[in-house]
Amino acid sequence: MPEQKHGEIDAHSGTPTTGHEWDGIKELNTPLPRWWLNTFYACIVWAIGYWLVYPAWPLLNGYTHGLANWSSRVAIGEDLNELKALRGDMNESIATASLAKIENSPELLAFARAQGSAAFALHCSTCHGAGGQGSKGYPNLNADRWIWGGTLEAIQTTITHGVRWDADPETHASAMPAFGRDSLLSKSEIANVADYVRTWSGNAPPQSADLAEGQRLFGQNCATCHGEDGKGNVELGAPNLTTQVWLYGPSKAAIIDRIQNGGGGVMPAWSGRLDPTTIKALTIYVHTLGGGK
Amino acid sequence: MTTVQLQTQDDSPDLPLYVSAPKVYPQRVHGVYRRIKWALLIVTLGIYYLLPFVRWNRGPNEPSQAVLVDLAHRKFYFFFIEIWPQEVYYLTGLLILAAMTLFLMNALAGRVWCGYLCPQTIWTDLFLATERLIEGDRRERMLKDAGPWTLARVREKTLKHFTWLMIAWWTGGAWVNYFADAPTLVHDLATFQAPVVSYVWIGILTFTTYVLAGFMREQVCLYMCPWPRIQAALTDEYALNVMYRLDRGEPRTSFKKSLALRAKGEHPGDCIDCSQCVAVCPTGVDIRQGANLGCIQCGLCIDACDSIMEKIGRPPRLIAYDTDVNVARRVAGKANIFKPIRSRTVLYGTIIALVGAVMLLALANRTNLSVSAMHDRNPMFVKTADGSIRNALTLHIVNRKPMARRFAIEAAGFDPAHVEAVGATKGADGWPVVEVGPDQIRELRMLVTVPGATHPPPKQDLAFTVVDVASGEKAMTTDNFIAP
Numbered sequence: 001m002p003e004q005k006h007g008e009i010d011a012h013s014g015t016p017t018t019g020h021e022w023d024g025i026k027e028l029n030t031p032l033p034r035w036w037l038n039t040f041y042a043c044i045v046w047a048i049g050y051w052l053v054y055p056a057w058p059l060l061n062g063y064t065h066g067l068a069n070w071s072s073r074v075a076i077g078e079d080l081n082e083l084k085a086l087r088g089d090m091n092e093s094i095a096t097a098s099l100a101k102i103e104n105s106p107e108l109l110a111f112a113r114a115q116g117s118a119a120f121a122l123h124c125s126t127c128h129g130a131g132g133q134g135s136k137g138y139p140n141l142n143a144d145r146w147i148w149g150g151t152l153e154a155i156q157t158t159i160t161h162g163v164r165w166d167a168d169p170e171t172h173a174s175a176m177p178a179f180g181r182d183s184l185l186s187k188s189e190i191a192n193v194a195d196y197v198r199t200w201s202g203n204a205p206p207q208s209a210d211l212a213e214g215q216r217l218f219g220q221n222c223a224t225c226h227g228e229d230g231k232g233n234v235e236l237g238a239p240n241l242t243t244q245v246w247l248y249g250p251s252k253a254a255i256i257d258r259i260q261n262g263g264g265g266v267m268p269a270w271s272g273r274l275d276p277t278t279i280k281a282l283t284i285y286v287h288t289l290g291g292g293k
Numbered sequence: 294m295t296t297v298q299l300q301t302q303d304d305s306p307d308l309p310l311y312v313s314a315p316k317v318y319p320q321r322v323h324g325v326y327r328r329i330k331w332a333l334l335i336v337t338l339g340i341y342y343l344l345p346f347v348r349w350n351r352g353p354n355e356p357s358q359a360v361l362v363d364l365a366h367r368k369f370y371f372f373f374i375e376i377w378p379q380e381v382y383y384l385t386g387l388l389i390l391a392a393m394t395l396f397l398m399n400a401l402a403g404r405v406w407c408g409y410l411c412p413q414t415i416w417t418d419l420f421l422a423t424e425r426l427i428e429g430d431r432r433e434r435m436l437k438d439a440g441p442w443t444l445a446r447v448r449e450k451t452l453k454h455f456t457w458l459m460i461a462w463w464t465g466g467a468w469v470n471y472f473a474d475a476p477t478l479v480h481d482l483a484t485f486q487a488p489v490v491s492y493v494w495i496g497i498l499t500f501t502t503y504v505l506a507g508f509m510r511e512q513v514c515l516y517m518c519p520w521p522r523i524q525a526a527l528t529d530e531y532a533l534n535v536m537y538r539l540d541r542g543e544p545r546t547s548f549k550k551s552l553a554l555r556a557k558g559e560h561p562g563d564c565i566d567c568s569q570c571v572a573v574c575p576t577g578v579d580i581r582q583g584a585n586l587g588c589i590q591c592g593l594c595i596d597a598c599d600s601i602m603e604k605i606g607r608p609p610r611l612i613a614y615d616t617d618v619n620v621a622r623r624v625a626g627k628a629n630i631f632k633p634i635r636s637r638t639v640l641y642g643t644i645i646a647l648v649g650a651v652m653l654l655a656l657a658n659r660t661n662l663s664v665s666a667m668h669d670r671n672p673m674f675v676k677t678a679d680g681s682i683r684n685a686l687t688l689h690i691v692n693r694k695p696m697a698r699r700f701a702i703e704a705a706g707f708d709p710a711h712v713e714a715v716g717a718t719k720g721a722d723g724w725p726v727v728e729v730g731p732d733q734i735r736e737l738r739m740l741v742t743v744p745g746a747t748h749p750p751p752k753q754d755l756a757f758t759v760v761d762v763a764s765g766e767k768a769m770t771t772d773n774f775i776a777p
Binding site: 103104106109110113129130131133140142143144145201202240243244245288289290291 | 669670671672675676677678679680683685715716727728730735736738740745
């Protein structure tokens with residue numbers, strides 16, 4: 001191997017070599033452009049500054065906080081406070097005005113609906129659907145049939161205290177007995193009640209139906225809550241059975257299933273999680289979806 | 294067995310990839326095109342600096358500035374025209390008109406835009422005039438720059454850069470006036486109460502004006518501007534361009550030789566190689582080399598050459614606005630022809646007329662009221678307790694008048710139906726009535742219900758007409774009624 005020399009000039013290109021040689025191939029010394037290196041050094045200096053100023057290094061029980069004591073949690077808190085201040089006047093108006101007054105003022109209505117729409121997407125759409133259209137067991141909030149009442153105040157109460165939400169003492173509480181499971185009614189009796197109930201919403205009963213027996217059983221077992229005429233009772237959360245809107249579906253099988261197993265859905269109380277202004281906005285939003293009484 | 298001789302590599306050293314441009318020292322010039330340029334400079338800069346201060350009375354709730362880009366309220370005011378964000382198609386029309394006018398100018402007289410109206414040219418001209426005033430003309434500037442730094446030179450340079458910065462700063466200051474009430478803004482700027490963003494923009498535009506007009510100058514035209522490339526592809530042999538009439542100028546000789554030749558009865562070219570055309574050129578090109586990418590068609594070389602022709606007693610316009618076709622025709626001994634009406638000029642003119650007419654028509658027919666509808670997507674329809682089918686929509690009613698107005702919302706296209714609007718009152722004939730504030734958009738939630746017993750088709754037309762209760766002005770929008 002010939003002697004290697006750093007800075008040896010390559011005869012062909014006239015460029016100095018690095019002095020490295022592999023199998024007779026020498027490496028030319030063509031350094032990176034100065035501007036590139038300077039940018040690189042500047043980045044290193046910048047990074048050191050960054051480590052010092054911002055949280056950067058993980059430790060065993062935490063992390064370095066940096067000279068600026070910056071944290072994303074505090075930053076977002078500040079952003080939220082700014083937003084609150086920005087919306088302060090409107091929020092104040094929403095907080096103090098009555099629900100009816102909000103609906104009658106175009107500016108307050110637009111603001112409350114926008115705020116309610118955002119809160120609905122975040123907290124309510126999981127169960128009630130993105131547009132409040134509901135699904136089996138979750139009420140459609142666009143329709144005008146309300147289990148616990150569809151006035152502004154009723155909706156506000158329902159959102160605030162929830163339904164069958166044990167943690168809230170003021171929650172809507174009622175449960176339909178499991179007539180079949182607890183052997184209060186026989187299978188054929190349940191079928192007759194179901195046939196009778198379905199006639200209210202215009203569904204023709206089958207040939208085998210004993211509507212008179214169904215009516216008698218309904219009067220004995222169901223009328224206390226749902227009323228003799230099946231119109232329901234919002235005080236007890238007993239649904240109106242004479243409408244075209246069915247929470248669990250209008251088929252005979254679905255109705256038999258409800259009588260068989262009883263029970264009812266659960267909705268959380270939002271008073272602990274949302275502030276009263278947001279609940280007000282949600283109330284306005286839901287009420288103006290179309291079904292509000 | 295033959296040996297293959299390998300070709301030796303080219304061992305010549307690589308040339309540098311970039312040659313730094315020589316500094317151009319344009320010389321002062323007098324003449325007809327210079328006067329046109331001064332006049333256009335005064336007119337265009339006058340418009341730019343003074344337009345924001347022109348007042349236009351629009352009534353109590355409206356800004357009284359003739360030309361205003363109101364970003365906060367998303368409106369654009371131009372004298373009697375008020376453009377809302379929904380109407381940005383006017384901007385599209387303006388851009389088409391601008392492009393076509395540029396194309397037409399190019400088809401008629403080459404890069405005449407570049408030479409006379411381009412902001413880069415105007416401000417560079419202004420900066421050059423300042424430089425000439427402070428540091429002297431071409432020869433003086435060249436001598437000073439080549440010579441040593443003296444106190445006088447430092448003083449001159451400082452004064453020059455200070456004046457440049459003042460012009461640049463004033464340029465940026467005028468720009469922000471288009472985005473706020475100008476007199477108020479000027480007062481706020483002076484008392485340091487203006488929004489930070491206005492100072493930032495003044496800073497940005499001061500910097501760009503100073504750098505582009507003070508230092509980069511012709512390099513902007515040569516390396517940054519895309520128009521020379523586009524222009525070169527759009528032009529043809531009938532377009533007027535600044536040209537050296539080589540049929541008259543060649544062969545070049547010195548003045549003395551040309552006198553001697555003429556005395557002998559011969560015909561030398563009129564060009565005496567005095568290089569005045571090069572000395573005055575703001576982009577530093579030699580027009581005698583023919584069509585040139587750097588030439589911005591400003592005509593200053595024409596003025597310079599004419600002054601020389603006058604001195605040596607030859608007819609003017611050795612350099613002139615001329616066409617390729619005519620140079621070729623004269624060489625061939627034929628007469629000049631000019632064809633301003635060609636297929637491309639007719640095409641550009643027609644497009645300009647059409648777009649202009651469409652825009653005028655749209656402007657003349659625009660109303661102070663418009664409405665649009667957006668159907669709820671989720672759910673598309675709702676079955677109510679009594680079995681009816683209900684659709685919910687959001688109407689956007691735009692009131693472009695500076696006073697609050699009451700509108701009745703009439704629906705048509707289906708029957709029998711029930712129409713109500715959230716937050717609206719009922720009018721005399723049963724339609725919902727709402728009030729929309731001055732210059733405002735109101736979002737209105739509409740509920741349209743059809744009895745389920747009528748079995749509405751899956752989709753049918755639905756039309757809303759918004760009627761001003763007081764004046765009867767109407768606007769209409771259409772949508773669909775969706776059923777299962």
